[in-house]
Structure formats: C-alpha cells, structure tokens
Amino acid sequence: NAGVTQTPKFQVLKTGQSMTLQCAQDMNHNSMYWYRQDPGMGLRLIYYSASEGTTDKGEVPNGYNVSRLNKREFSLRLESAAPSQTSVYFCASSKSGLAGVAPNNEQFFGPGTRLTVL
Amino acid sequence: RKEVEQDPGPFNVPEGATVAFNCTYSNSASQSFFWYRQDCRKEPKLLMSVYSSGNEDGRFTAQLNRASQYISLLIRDSKLSDSATYLCVGGGSGGSYIPTFGRGTSLIVHP
Numbered sequence: 001n002a003g004v005t006q007t008p009k010f011q012v013l014k015t016g017q018s019m020t021l022q023c024a025q026d027m028n029h030n031s032m033y034w035y036r037q038d039p040g041m042g043l044r045l046i047y048y049s050a051s052e053g054t055t056d057k058g059e060v061p062n063g064y065n066v067s068r069l070n071k072r073e074f075s076l077r078l079e080s081a082a083p084s085q086t087s088v089y090f091c092a093s094s095k096s097g098l099a100g101v102a103p104n105n106e107q108f109f110g111p112g113t114r115l116t117v118l
Numbered sequence: 119r120k121e122v123e124q125d126p127g128p129f130n131v132p133e134g135a136t137v138a139f140n141c142t143y144s145n146s147a148s149q150s151f152f153w154y155r156q157d158c159r160k161e162p163k164l165l166m167s168v169y170s171s172g173n174e175d176g177r178f179t180a181q182l183n184r185a186s187q188y189i190s191l192l193i194r195d196s197k198l199s200d201s202a203t204y205l206c207v208g209g210g211s212g213g214s215y216i217p218t219f220g221r222g223t224s225l226i227v228h229p
Contacts, residue, residue, distance in 0.1 A: 031215070033217070035219075040126075042120075042219050042220060042221035042222055043162070043205065044219075045218070056214075059218075090161055097214055098213060098214065103167065105150040105152075105209070105215045106152065106164050106167065107152075107154075107162075107164065107207075109161035109163070110161060111160070111161050112160075112161055
C-alpha cells in the first residue's frame with residue numbers, strides 16, 4: 001500500500017499562474033482533506049470532502065478550489081497563484097468524516113507539496 | 119483565538135527525562151482527539167488517539183479531561199529520537215469530523 005500520495009513534491013509558480021495539486025489514497029477511505037502549513041501557524045484546513053461527491057470549505061478556502069474526482073482522488077486547484085499561497089500543502093485521508101468514532105477519524109497524510117509563488 | 123492551543127516550546131530535556139505537554143480546546147462539543155508527531159520537513163504521523171479513560175502506548179500516555187477541556191501527552195524515559203514537533207488535534211461536533219490542529223509543541227531531547 002502506498003497510503004497517501006501527492007504530486008508534485010515541489011513547485012515554483014509566478015504570480016497569476018494556475019496549477020493543480022494531486023492527491024490519491026489507496027486505503028479505501030471515505031474522507032479526504034487539504035491543509036496548508038506555514039511557519040508558526042500550524043496546519044490549517046483548506047477544504048475537505050467527507051465522502052465521495054461532497055466537498056466543504058475549511059478555515060482558509062479563499063483562492064482555492066477542489067475536486068473529489070472519485071473515492072481515491074482529491075485535487076486542489078490554485079486558479080491565480082499569489083505569493084501569500086507560498087506554503088507546504090498536505091493532503092490527508094481518514095476512514096470517515098463523521099464525528100464520534102475516534103479510530104475512524106484518524107488521519108493519514110501524504111508527503112506534502114512545497115509550493116513557492118514568486 | 120485558535121480553537122486548539124498549545125505551548126510552542128521548545129521543551130529542551132535530557133535523555134531519560136519525563137516530559138508532559140498540554141493542549142486546550144475551546145469547542146466543548148469536540149468528540150475526537152489525537153496526538154500527531156511531525157519531524158522536520160515531513161508529514162504529520164499519528165502518534166495516538168486520546169480517550170477519556172486515558173490510553174498508554176509504551177512510553178507514551180495520553181489523557182483527555184473534558185471538564186477542563188484539555189488533552190495531555192506524557193513521554194517517559196525520553197529518547198533522542200523523540201525530538202520532533204507534537205501536534206494535538208480536536209474536532210467533531212454536529213455530525214461531521216472537522217479537525218482543528220494546534221500549532222505544535224517542539225521537543226528537543228539532548229544527550
């Protein structure tokens with residue numbers, strides 16, 4: 001099992017360019033998440049998908065869009081990149097997006113994408 | 119004010135020491151809590167879930183105090199390899215599990 005995979009690992013963009021970050025999981029998990037991590041800020045939730053066919057905004061959704069392509073894949077798109085979006089992006093998955101059963105909410109993370117916007 | 123708060127540290131301890139971290143949360147309806155470990159420039163990895171009854175995994179013990187709204191992590195007999203950032207997470211109310219991470223506590227174990 002590869003677990004959670006992310007591509008690309010590194011990316012440099014110019015302001016205004018667009019790109020899509022890809023994420024896939026092979027654990028048959030229902031829920032998937034996108035986070036960004038900045039120094040001193042911790043992990044902040046951008047968007048999540050509790051189940052295939054649904055997506056919802058997290059804490060910091062502005063400037064991003066997502067697509068839950070199928071149960072395995074959850075992509076994050078930057079339509080017009082800005083320097084403020086320079087960050088490390090992590091994708092994660094869990095068995096369930098329903099609250100109350102802790103083991104089902106355990107998250108598994110991909111290795112991250114390091115994005116720099118000039 | 120962030121929903122989940124942690125002391126960023128760093129906690130600088132000698133090998134063999136016992137160290138404890140606390141994490142407070144503001145949403146009293148939160149149901150699921152976890153501790154993750156994150157090494158420099160790596161992804162977070164699940165360390166352990168946190169239950170009201172407390173749970174132990176080797177040298178690590180996690181506790182949840184719902185009355186005071188905090189979770190704790192105790193590490194006994196610290197090893198050099200325990201040096202990392204420890205993230206607490208809380209979430210889950212009203213049906214959906216929406217996780218909120220603390221900013222992390224840095225632990226440095228020295229010889």
